[in-house]
Amino acid sequence: MTAPELRSRAQNLVDSGEFFAALARAVSYPTVSTSPDGRVAVKAYLDEVLTPALTDLGCTAETYPNPDPAGGPFLVGTRVESPELPTVLCYGHADVVDGHAGQWREGRDPWTLTADGDRWYGRGAADNKGQHLINLTALRLVLEHRGALGFNLKFLFETGEEIGSPGLAEFAAQHQDLLAADVLIASDGPRLDAATPTLFLGARGGVRIDLDVDLRPDAYHSGNWGGLLRNPATTLAGAISCLVDGHGRVRVPELLPSELPHTVREALSGVVVANTPGDPVPDENWGAPGLTAAERLYGWNTLEVLAFGAADIDHPVNAIPGRARAVLQLRYVTGTTLDGMAEAIRKHLAAQGFSMVEVSLSESYVASRTPVEDPWVGWARAVLSSVAELPVATLPSFGGGLPNHVFTDILGMPTLWLPHSYPGCLQHAPDEHLLMPIAREGLVLATALFDALREDAPC
Incomplete structure (x- = not known):
């Protein structure tokens, strides 16, 4: 044969x-x-x-x-x-x-x-x-x-x-x-x-990033206390935007690789993603600027918000919530280290005035x-x-x-x-x-x- x-x-x-x-x-x-x-x-x-x-x-x-x-x-x-x-x-x-x-x-x-x-x-x-x-x-x-x-x-x-x-x-x-x-x-x-x-x-590796803004045990009337009490949901939204902006661009240097190797760029040259009928169309101007869709997906890091919550979104009341939480996930390539990452995030948030945001990492797997x-x-x-x-x-x-x-x-x-x-x-x-x-x-x-x-x- x-x-x-x-x-x-x-x-x-x-x-x-x-x-x-x-x-x-x-x-x-x-x-x-x-x-x-x-x-x-x-x-x-x-x-x-x-x-x-x-x-x-x-x-x-x-x-x-x-x-x-x-x-x-x-x-x-x-x-x-x-x-x-x-x-x-x-x-x-x-x-x-x-x-x-x-x-x-x-x-x-x-x-x-x-x-x-x-x-x-x-x-x-x-x-x-x-x-x-x-x-x-x-x-x-x-x-x-x-x-x-x-x-x-x-x-x-x-x-x-x-x-x-x-x-x-x-x-x-x-x-x-x-x-x-x-x-x-x-x-x-x-x-x-x-x-x-x-x-x-x-x-790619992955790590879950939990953000918690726990300011007070009770919710307070938004008419009587609005403008006086820090809103944890507003605070959390601002903190997230310091980590990844509204266009999907990661803002913390420690969450990114130092470079895209030329061998990786060459291997991904001409690779077209989301090319199967029925696939969603990748959004323009989303994610790391200057990279192709294939480079962003297979050669770079992305930070995504998986869940965000405060109070009851289906049954809101006229009150400032006492706590807000979010779960983010960093998908990362080799060259990114998890050592010291939580502290780097805390320092970055503190420098932007968000020291009240608690940061913890979990559920990681290696790139x-x-x-x-x-x-x-x-x-x-x-x-x-x-x-x-x-x-x-x-x-x-x-x-x-x-x-x-x-x-x-x-x-x-x-x-x-x-x-x-x-x-x-x-x-x-x-x-x-x-x-x-x-x-x-x-x-x-x-x-x-x-x-x-x-x-x-x-x-």
Whole structure:
């Protein structure tokens, strides 16, 4: 079987319904990591679906306990063909968010994969079961084709990504030899858009910023006390505008990276965001000036107000509230440090006359990325470009959050993320779906990438 025939076999696996059947079985396990029943389903999914898939690849498969009691177990598959060959680590997560049963259109069951045209509906179809099944299938195709992979394989599955990956960093630190590899090749998150094959190299970090203006326990009549008492809501609005102005521009230097590297700017040149029909249109003159939409989304920091409240907006009374609160979120790229950030915000607000605003940080996750100039990146782009029908977009950082830092910072390896979903897949919501054309092309791309490793891996 030649390489083109191998890619044809990958396409036929999707066209014939074979891959749909495998995904339907995976979706049928309600592996919700936030519920006791879901934890039972997670164990069954590891034992009945993923462990057999790994052993079919010639891997030894072992389940490990989580060092954090808040998280579920880890499954690691290992196939060693030769110490002289490169080693690839793959990653996926077995857990999903709540199914939102009863909220899906046309009475769909979240745990039953349903085809409607090119859309395959089911919880986990896109996040992440469809994605890791594509990679498992691609590896099987290469193994059947070659009789050997031509590289050593390790596959790590976690079961708590949807609850923040508790214990993953600790597990990786404790098992560095077990997980050691030359490169991570994994799939999660969306492509740039439904039509564009995408390679991304890391993820932005995020931190929640809580602002609290608690001035007095009681509310006072606005006619009798207006103009005399400081209004916490007005104060909070002013404080927020000192952090991020009414045009989305961040005003605190400590909340921004020092520069946009030229390699990042070059990688994002020509990248068009929000290019799928139905996407909202990016607002003109919003966010950091002088940057393209792609640079703002994938190469820079953004500060968003997620919630703002004082008193009862639906039933206001003629009184000055005593307290106002807001929740903001900073999405940040590498080069931004959280150390001292809360104090920097306090000092900035105090300098503007808002020392009464209490600041606290929580729910943070780390930013990390593989350098665009890393040899593995150039290798992957060349392989993918040789088989993709459209130009491959290379994104230095995924806009959302992923535990990429575990692989770059703790395990010390470059990371290549080849997503098999798209921004409109409705992950985490009712009607989550995987697009059949993306699954078809994704299987071809993943098969080509794994097949090329045996001959020209850059190590």
